[in-house]
Amino acid sequence: MKSSNITWHNSKVTKEDRQKQKNHKSFVLWFTGLSGSGKSTVSVELEKALYEHGVHTYRLDGDNVRHGLNSNLGFSPEDRTENIRRVGEVAKLMSDAGLVTLTAFISPYRQDRDHVRDIMEDGEFIEVFVKCSLEECESRDPKGLYQKARAGEIKGFTGIDAPYEEPEKPEIVVETDKQTQEESVAAIMDYLKDRKLI
Ligand SMILES: Nc1ncnc2c1ncn2[C@@H]1O[C@H](COP(=O)(O)OS(=O)(=O)O)[C@@H](OP(=O)(O)O)[C@H]1O
Numbered sequence: 413m414k415s416s417n418i419t420w421h422n423s424k425v426t427k428e429d430r431q432k433q434k435n436h437k438s439f440v441l442w443f444t445g446l447s448g449s450g451k452s453t454v455s456v457e458l459e460k461a462l463y464e465h466g467v468h469t470y471r472l473d474g475d476n477v478r479h480g481l482n483s484n485l486g487f488s489p490e491d492r493t494e495n496i497r498r499v500g501e502v503a504k505l506m507s508d509a510g511l512v513t514l515t516a517f518i519s520p521y522r523q524d525r526d527h528v529r530d531i532m533e534d535g536e537f538i539e540v541f542v543k544c545s546l547e548e549c550e551s552r553d554p555k556g557l558y559q560k561a562r563a564g565e566i567k568g569f570t571g572i573d574a575p576y577e578e579p580e581k582p583e584i585v586v587e588t589d590k591q592t593q594e595e596s597v598a599a600i601m602d603y604l605k606d607r608k609l610i
């Protein structure tokens with residue numbers, strides 16, 4: 413419910429102050445892709461590389477956030493949209509706090525991802541498409557969920573009987589069925605260094 417009876421309070425320490433203190437910009441690396449594509453694997457390794465580079469990070473992962481903040485949400489289209497809306501708002505707060513946030517959610521709907529892009533400041537939303545064929549994701553099946561979905565034990569599983577809308581203009585594409593996880597991490601680090609974001 414929206415209320416007009418609330419007032420915005422500014423802090424005396426600004427986002428720019430926090431960025432200056434940390435010695436780098438803040439932004440969100442938004443990983444999107446099918447289940448099993450490698451969002452968690454690549455974002456975990458990238459966070460380690462960023463940490464070792466002196467960058468202040470935080471990682472939000474679908475499985476983890478769905479245990480806490482979003483434990484009341486399922487996988488209907490409406491719940492997925494709400495999941496991504498909340499994560500987008502949290503990522504925005506983290507950006508305001510001066511952090512580099514890595515998010516790893518399927519985020520299957522283009523409109524939901526674009527909404528997050530819209531609420532962030534220009535250039536602060538970096539979409540990372542973790543591209544991997546459904547066949548490869550299904551053969552990896554790290555959690556056995558594709559098998560369950562094929563057996564009809566899970567309904568509305570992304571890629572099987574629920575949609576995944578590929579990004580049209582992602583800032584970065586990593587192809588995990590063609591490149592190693594080390595190559596994916598190196599490609600993202602290069603992208604960030606080339607643009608002087610880190
Ligand atoms: N129906 C259905 N469809 C897709 N995925 C399912 C489903 N049910 C459970 N899971 C497990 O939940 C993880 C995806 O959660 P997300 O929060 O990333 O999904 S979404 O962005 O809201 O679509 C996903 O994890 P990842 O494999 O890390 O992507 C699955 O482990």
Ligand SMILES: Nc1ncnc2c1ncn2[C@@H]1O[C@H](COP(=O)(O)OP(=O)(O)O)[C@@H](O)[C@H]1O
Pocket residue numbers: 445446447448449450451452453454516552554588589591592593596
């Ligand atoms: N090149 C690669 N890049 C990323 N993951 C890979 C690659 N090759 C194999 N894998 C494996 O694929 C699986 C991806 O699972 P995960 O990272 O949980 O994906 P997601 O978070 O997208 O569901 C892991 O078991 C990982 O070891």
